[in-house]
Each structure stands twice: as structure tokens, then as C-alpha cells.
Amino acid sequence: MKTPAVATISHIGICCANIEESIAFYTDALGFIHERSIDTIGPPYDTLTELPGITCCAHYMQCGDITIELIGYPDSEVSGTTERRPMNQLGFTHMTLIVEDVEAVAEQVVQYGGQIHAETRIDSPYGPMVFCTDPNGVRIELMQSAG
Template sequence: MSESNSVNLLHIGVCTSDLSRSVKFYTEALGFTHEREVGEIGAPFDQLIELPGTTLKAHHVSLGGLRLELIGFDQVVGSDERCPMNRLGFTHITLTVDDIDAVCERITQYGGQVLSHTRIDSPYGPIVFCTDPDGLRVELMQPPTQS
């Protein structure tokens, strides 16, 4: 008898303070594709997320093989301050871009922040950290052009 141990990534969940703003940021500033609105979710998922009686709304957006589930609650906890890179847990997503300056402009236009002091020129091309409107780090990398 064959035993399957297949594990595949479905999505990464991101709690947002303003769901529609985050959908707009990821689709219009970063080029994600809006896949679907999940709608309002309550029981039995309130047990799964350990928030009894809570409902949430969600949208799925994707880019390449990455799918984010952007989640909106009536009340969120925490701060929109970006976490230090050496804090345990999820630290950032990295995206390659054709024009780092143009993407940085869109990030600012759609409520994110460009951390200009982090910009470096590396053997992999220019790299800079930015944040989404809720402080989640987004690393942009512009690979060198091949000639």
C-alpha cells in the first residue's frame, strides 16, 4: 500500500485593518490578481481561529505561485508598526520587479511606505524594503538585466 505525504502551499493569511484598502494595495500597487472574495465567514470557522462568535471577510489575491488571503475583522488587535527582522515568525515577502522605482512610487500612492534607508545595490541588483499599509514588510528586488 502506497502512503502519500504530499504537502502543498494553499495560501498565506494576512490580517488587515482595512480589507478594501489592502485589496487595492496588493492588486494596484504590486500587480497581484484578485481571485475571489470569500465573503463573510462565521461558525464553525470561529472555533478554528479561536475567536468564538467572530466573523471575518476575506479576499484571495495571487502573484506567480503566491496566494495571499487578505482577512478583515470588525476589530483587529496589534500595531501597524513593522516588526524587527529578528523577531520570531513571519518577517516579509520578496517580490522581483522590472522597475524598482516605479513600484516604490505605487507603494506610496496606495498607502504603503518605502523604507529608503534600507535600499542597497547588491550583486542581485537593487533591493529595498517597503511596507504594506499595515506594516507588513515587502522586499523589492530588481534583478540585473541580462545582455
């Protein structure tokens, strides 16, 4: 039997327009735990990130076995838009979070700087679902748990 090339997923990184707002969103709106922070990340990681001479900070948010790394660039500009990407645009499209109550979490999403896209709300055979975006435009599917 061939050994799998990937043992597990370490984390998912998100570039943040406003790091403090993003931390509040993931902890207060979604219930992630702010596990740890690294205030200054520079060489040799500037080579790895292809941003020579640029430093960043990283905040690790934990939910079960999933870790999201929120990355901020306090001394430089970030690029891109905070608008949600179309689902048929190449690359990362979304992540799905299982929640106990879609409506309650949707209220928290809006309170902490995210957006609910009400036109995506459905009652599926799996339960209620809706898409939202975090303050950085990352599309998140909220799926209500069956139990």
C-alpha cells in the same frame, strides 16, 4: 524515500486594518489579481481561528503560484500595530517580491498606502533592493529582477 509532509503552500494570510485599502494596495500597487472573495466566514472557522462568534471576510490575491489571503473583520476590532516589525523579532519577518523596476514599484507602494523604508535601499550583486511595508505593516522586500 520518505514522502514529504507538505505538498505545497496554499496561501499566506494577512489580517487587515482596512480591507479595501489592502485590496487596492495588492492589486494596484503590486499587480496581484483579485481572484475571489468570501464575504462572510463564520462557524466552524471561528473555532479554527480561535475567535468564537467572530465573522470575517477573505479576499484572495494571486500572483503566479502565490496566493495572499487578505482577511478583514468588519464587525469587530483587530489588534496589533501597523508598524513594521524588527527583522530579529521571532516569527514571520518578510516576503520578497521580484519586480522589473524597484523604483517604479516603490512609487506605487507609496501611492497606495504603503511605506518605503529608504534607509534599507541597496544595490546588491543581485540588483537593486529595498524594504517597504504594506498598509498593515507587513514587511515586503522588493528585489529587481536580473533580466
